[in-house]
Amino acid sequence: MADPSDIHDDPGHFAPPLWRQLQLTAVALAAIRGGVSGTAAFEAVAPDQRPGVQSLGFQVLRWLGRAEALRRHLAKRTPPPAADALLCTALALAWDPQRAPYEPFTLVDQAVEAAKRNPGTRAQASFVNACLRRFLRERDELVAATEREPVAQWNHPRWWIERLKRDHPRDWQRVLAADNTQAPMTLRVNPAWGERPAYQAALAAEGTPSVPVAASGLQLLRARPVQALPGFAEGACSVQDAAAQLAAPLLLEGLLGAASGGAPLRVLDACAAPGGKTAHLLELAGPGAIELTALEVDAARSLRIEQTLARLGLSARVVVGDAVRPPAWWDGRPFDAILLDAPCTASGIVRRHPDVRWLRRESDIQQLALQQAMLLAALWPLVRPGGRLLYCTCSVFREEGAHQIDAFLAHNTDAALLPSPGHLLPQSGRIAHGVQDNALGDHDGFFYALLEKQPPH
Numbered sequence: 478m479a480d481p482s483d484i485h486d487d488p489g490h491f492a493p494p495l496w497r498q499l500q501l502t503a504v505a506l507a508a509i510r511g512g513v514s515g516t517a518a519f520e521a522v523a524p525d526q527r528p529g530v531q532s533l534g535f536q537v538l539r540w541l542g543r544a545e546a547l548r549r550h551l552a553k554r555t556p557p558p559a560a561d562a563l564l565c566t567a568l569a570l571a572w573d574p575q576r577a578p579y580e581p582f583t584l585v586d587q588a589v590e591a592a593k594r595n596p597g598t599r600a601q602a603s604f605v606n607a608c609l610r611r612f613l614r615e616r617d618e619l620v621a622a623t624e625r626e627p628v629a630q631w632n633h634p635r636w637w638i639e640r641l642k643r644d645h646p647r648d649w650q651r652v653l654a655a656d657n658t659q660a661p662m663t664l665r666v667n668p669a670w671g672e673r674p675a676y677q678a679a680l681a682a683e684g685t686p687s688v689p690v691a692a693s694g695l696q697l698l699r700a701r702p703v704q705a706l707p708g709f710a711e712g713a714c715s716v717q718d719a720a721a722q723l724a725a726p727l728l729l730e731g732l733l734g735a736a737s738g739g740a741p742l743r744v745l746d747a748c749a750a751p752g753g754k755t756a757h758l759l760e761l762a763g764p765g766a767i768e769l770t771a772l773e774v775d776a777a778r779s780l781r782i783e784q785t786l787a788r789l790g791l792s793a794r795v796v797v798g799d800a801v802r803p804p805a806w807w808d809g810r811p812f813d814a815i816l817l818d819a820p821c822t823a824s825g826i827v828r829r830h831p832d833v834r835w836l837r838r839e840s841d842i843q844q845l846a847l848q849q850a851m852l853l854a855a856l857w858p859l860v861r862p863g864g865r866l867l868y869c870t871c872s873v874f875r876e877e878g879a880h881q882i883d884a885f886l887a888h889n890t891d892a893a894l895l896p897s898p899g900h901l902l903p904q905s906g907r908i909a910h911g912v913q914d915n916a917l918g919d920h921d922g923f924f925y926a927l928l929e930k931q932p933p934h
């Protein structure tokens with residue numbers, strides 16, 4: 478999937494009339510309901526209109542459970558998809574006056590205008606008008622009537638809520654609440670450019686205050702387009718969530734410098750695109766310290782690794798291949814360290830991808846867990862005795878995290894679990910609110926397990 482850090486719901490500079498933005502937002506919602514990813518749905522919007530539409534769209538996706546519940550109360554029969562998407566768009570934006578981006582009556586007026594001006598919804602314009610005017614009159618009663626429905630209350634599918642209750646009985650409510658917040662923009666400073674305090678000062682000089690996170694990160698107090706960041710095009714920094722910034726140090730710390738005879742460490746990044754963690758491994762190791770292979774099954778996505786590395790002035794051996802089938806791409810020499818950032822449900826990065834919860838099916842978890850187990854089984858033989866494999870996913874579900882590793886350890890007696898973060902739950906705000914796993918403040922949900930291969934007896 479796309480790099481989670483690519484997306485920021487930062488309102489744009491140019492804004493077309495609100496009715497047009499609502500139309501485009503509803504089109505994106507209809508596409509997502511049809512199975513298109515949020516990234517693709519918003520990329521289909523013209524570039525000058527995209528920031529505003531994406532900002533509205535993210536808000537709609539965060540409150541879609543509530544909007545759909547309200548729509549069911551307002552209309553017994555589901556209207557045609559285009560009209561339903563527009564109705565739900567307006568309801569998601571207007572249901573809570575505290576969070577509404579415009580006055581609710583303005584949103585209603587403009588949604589009706591949007592319905593009238595689109596030939597695909599014109600026939601339902603008076604129906605949309607009637608539903609939304611009734612919503613304005615009876616808002617408090619309608620909202621109260623939906624309050625007891627978990628999907629309306631938490632804005633996640635029912636199965637997701639149940640799964641979180643089971644997986645994180647103490648923290649499920651906090652995780653769901655965090656999922657519905659807007660994630661901050663977090664950067665990783667490239668040490669080849671300079672020290673973190675120097676980059677923080679450069680940002681501050683341009684009016685962007687920030688706070689340090691993780692070992693080399695900065696959390697911006699106000700998001701900015703990446704091209705406006707000082708030195709971005711020249712590789713001064715990368716956009717990467719604080720939890721994702723743990724991967725490279727976890728894998729390399731203790732190994733760097735301890736390698737045999739000063740030879741570079743042989744490192745494999747097995748699921749590498751778009752290359753965020755590949756680049757961090759190279760930055761952390763410094764020139765010549767590691768010999769890195771970045772493997773990616775998707776040829777088109779592998780180009781993004783090349784682009785990431787070129788911008789940062791780094792280099793690796795980028796290989797298109799399937800990690801489950803090493804004979805096709807492996808030279809037979811064991812690796813000192815392998816990063817397995819496995820494909821997963823992405824249930825930990827819902828703040829940055831609010832569409833994910835609506836696109837996933839519960840059966841995806843099992844399917845992805847099977848893929849992850851196959852990747853682990855295929856890559857473990859490639860680790861040298863005494864070497865390491867770091868398994869990670871951006872998922873909060875235990876089947877893709879702790880349960881996966883428990884099963885792996887039960888079947889691989891030569892594997893030992895080194896001290897690892899385990900499940901990091903997504904959290905918004907700088908202050909830890911008692912989610913015990915978290916020590917970083919504000920970050921996405923991740924799972925990390927660092928495995929060491931025991932030398933043969």
Ligand SMILES: C[S@@+](CC[C@H](N)C(=O)[O-])C[C@H]1O[C@@H](n2cnc3c(N)ncnc32)[C@H](O)[C@@H]1O
Nearest residue numbers: 748749750751752753754773774775799800818
């Ligand atoms: C979670 S993303 C990796 C993100 C990346 N590590 C980063 O930090 O920028 C998972 C990647 O694994 C790739 N992938 C999935 N199955 C694979 C396989 N069997 N072999 C190699 N790559 C695979 C996907 O195409 C996707 O690009």
